[in-house]
Amino acid sequence: MTSPIPVSPYDNMTPVAQAAYRARSAAADLAPLPRSVKDDALLAIADALEVRTKEIVEANAKDVARAEEAGTSDTVVDRLTLTPERVRAIASDVRDVVALPDPVGEVVRGSTLPNGIDLRQVRVPLGVVGIIYEARPNVTVDAAALCLKSGNAVLLRGSSSAYDSNTALVRVLRDAIGGAGLPADAIQLVPGESRDSVTELMRARGLVDVLIPRGGASLIRTVVEESTVPVIETGTGNCHVYVDAQADLDTAVEILVNSKAQRPSVCNAAETLLVHQDIADAFLPRALDALAEAGVTVHGDERVVAAAAGSKATVVPATPEDWETEYLSYDIAAGVVDSLDKAVEHIRLWTSGHTEAIVTTSQQAARRFTQLVDSTTVAVNASTRFTDGGQFGFGAEIGISTQKLHARGPMGLPELTSTKYIVTGDGHVR
Amino acid sequence: MTSPIPVSPYDNMTPVAQAAYRARSAAADLAPLPRSVKDDALLAIADALEVRTKEIVEANAKDVARAEEAGTSDTVVDRLTLTPERVRAIASDVRDVVALPDPVGEVVRGSTLPNGIDLRQVRVPLGVVGIIYEARPNVTVDAAALCLKSGNAVLLRGSSSAYDSNTALVRVLRDAIGGAGLPADAIQLVPGESRDSVTELMRARGLVDVLIPRGGASLIRTVVEESTVPVIETGTGNCHVYVDAQADLDTAVEILVNSKAQRPSVCNAAETLLVHQDIADAFLPRALDALAEAGVTVHGDERVVAAAAGSKATVVPATPEDWETEYLSYDIAAGVVDSLDKAVEHIRLWTSGHTEAIVTTSQQAARRFTQLVDSTTVAVNASTRFTDGGQFGFGAEIGISTQKLHARGPMGLPELTSTKYIVTGDGHVR
Secondary structure, rough: OOOOOOOOOOOOOOOOHHHHHHHHHHHHOOOOOOOHHHHHHHHHHHHHHEEEHHHHHHHHHHHHHHHHHHHOHHHHHHHHOOOOHHHHHHHHHHHHHHHHOOOOOEEEEEEOOOOEEEEEEEEOOOEEEEEEEEOOOHHHHHHHHHHOOOOOEEEEEEOHHHHHHHHHHHHHHHHHHOOOOOOOHEEEEEOOOOOHHHHEEEEEHHOEEEEEEOOOHHHHHHHHOOOOOOOOOOOOOEEEEOOOOOOOHHHHHHHHHHHHOOOOOOOEEEEEEEEHHHHHHHHHHHHHHHHHHOOOOOEEEEHHHHHHHHHHOOOEEHHHHHHHHOOOOEEEEEEEEEOOHHHHHHHHOOOOOOEEEEEEEHHHHEEEHHHHHHOOOOEEEOOHOOOOOOOOOOOOOOOOEEEOEEEEEEEHHHHEEEEEEEEEEEOOOO | OOOOOOOOOOOOOOOOHHHHHHHHHHHHHHHOOOOHHHHHHHHHHHHHHOHHHHHHHHHHHHHHHHHHOOOOOOOOOOOOOOHHHHHHHHHHHHHHHHHHOOOOOOEEEEEOOOOEEEEEEEEOOOOOOEEEEOOOOOHHHHHOOOOOOOOOOOEEEEOOHHHHHHHHHHHHHHHHHHHOOHHHHEEEEOOOOOOHHHHHHOOOOOOOOOEEOOHHHHHHHHHHHHHHHHOOEEEEEEEEEEEEOOHHHHHHHHHHHHHHHHHHHHHHHOEEEEEEHHHHHHHHHHHHHHHHHHOOOEEEHHHHHHOOOOOOEEEOOOOOOHOOOOOOOOOOEEEEEEHHHHHHHHHHHOOOOOOEEEEHHHHHHHHHHHHHHOEEEEEEEEOOOOOOOOOOOOOOOOEEEEOOOOOEEEEEOEEEEEEEEEEEEEEOOO
16 A cells, blocks of 8 residues: 555554554464464473573562562462472473464364355454453463464463562563564563553453453452453352252262362352252251361251251351352352252352252253253262363363353363354355 | 242342343243244244234334434335335245254263263353344344244344334234243343433343344444443444455456445445555556446545546545445445555454455465455455355354454354353262
8 A cells, every 4th residue: 555554543552552552463473373383482481481490480589578578378378489390380281282282273164155155164363362360370371371372462461469470471481482483472461560551451442352350259340340352251150069859878978078178269169059858858967967077167048057956067047148159168058949940940040150060860850950050061960170171171271251152161272262254266246 | 948038139120121130031941942842933923923914014104104204314214114025024034044953952062081071062042132233123033033043032122213113023023932832021122212221231241141233333332332241243344355466357356346336335345445566557447447337436545546547437535534434335445555465464454354355366365365364254256245144054144243252254043152061970079
């Protein structure tokens, strides 16, 4: 085009928009790259993490010192801490991503139309992916590796408590992919530590293709409500275990305790137990004992409280709030229901839509429950804890979507892609 | 659950939220229905539209009279008008939806995990779909039929200019599905004609699963910016035709004219022509003549203006705004580019991401263009006008998504679904 020279539609950009604009340009370069080039860059990242472990651990020490000074809890400090072993584990996770198939280029649909046109629907990268997270610094590398493998540029907005660690990690990642011939701007920390930079990221529609918030419920709610960039909601899990009238009691106890107590702090841990009234007398005493042994406090309805009389269990009366609470602790709400359909009704009313399990020996009950319950995952005679990208064999996970649009449940590499149609003719017109 | 009785989280609801809440309940009933039940309801709709044509046409006459009084243009009045023939055509479209496969229940992914768990990812309805539209009353029936077939409840918010028509149509649809044993609340007009009802619909997150705006650019922008309900952006099309250095001139002229002038008012019509400089001298005179013959005004850059000297074409100098304008009229922007890569650069900067076509005899050029251009559809030696659900063989179309999340390009029945995972074990725990 000789004249007029097109002006950029992105004048007067904020620093975040400028970063997004550079990411957009990097994404255009990444999109057509074959797998081998992306895998080489990922291997360069893994190597660089190992070679520059000292630099990373030293930067991390500043974050840890600040957190300790601020009186942060030991658990949170532990999550923040990077040791040489942990950096090696992160590098090893990146090598696992190398082994995963490249989703880009997959032909999702294809046919020859009646008029002779060849139609193909092909997977393409989303473009620019924004991640807002509160979690451990390993998310910085995980997210960057998954985005790179799927041909996306990534804008990382970690928590300010991990600022030094994230800065060091992103420096290492950018150097590594730059050395491998890829644009360094495919991986960027969002500039600015204030809330403003999150707001700017959420308003960068047209520059950022999707935002994935990872963290607590309030962070996710804020992003969902304020973002004009499309959002994938992740992670809130008010998961239910329903023990049907026809359940094997041993199986039911085992699944209940595993779902609740194997790791209570995660989104696929169970938060409510529902028991069919026909099996309540036989099941509840055993269930309450087993929960007590696992250190779980039960927030029970009247019938559960009555069943606890004389047991060693800690049972407190449930309030309506208990039915919607994601405890993420050694607590569980528990109630008796009159029927499977009543259990489904309760779940539909209170669930966050993550994972619900039924324990039953009845084929009809299993079929009805899986048909009627509308959550990302419905488990039959299996723990709620299986809802996980690693467990599902996806090899990696960028989060667990609890919304219905685009992706639902554990998100792997294909969920970081879109598609485009290629229409090929011989001068076809309508 | 005997006590405490769960209270609804949806107290103090607006009328729109109440409608959405009823739709949600209807959606729960629709979700597990087998195809035959849904098809019977669709046939009942088609029959009822034919039996009650008089009632529909009479209601429509009120809208038409109001529009004529208000001095509405003939084109718009024509679009609004329902004749007995048009109602029959709408009923026939519903019967076409009956013939389409049911997307619900399709197993998208499935495997047995190493631990023996059976994992299946199954298509399920989205739930409650909101459609905000300005278009003709036939959209009311089309959208309802597609949503019903895919197991979704629908909330319809048409324009107030079609209020009487839409009210009559929805009455007929509700009666028909009610008579077929389905919940009438699966199809509802959003109560209230004011802007407020649109705002309430956009804020009904948790009750409405997706909003699809269909209409002009300003409607779509409003919904995208203000909605907390996930949105699928549709329809803006600043489509490009690029004529490569190695193009067959006859093919290029035919595709250009068809893309621009076969139906200029639709989103897949071309709005910009880009010509490689090596072929400009040979192609432009022929192209300008053909465009002139089709009644098209050309907004050209310097080289196009120069090429027009002495021709019968109407050529005016292009301003920067022309490169981003979706004319939807007998106008086209046109420029000469130095290379294929410059054409791609121009397209990336200005396109709305709908459809771009290349005309070329070069395999390398076709491959590079389809790799680098990131729009819903890239056409090689075919008119931009093929980006259409009907043309793609989807049988029906709820809109053309120009976003990357969830659905991209023409949306048929599968795009009105989500998925859920079914995890089946024998007491599996982690």
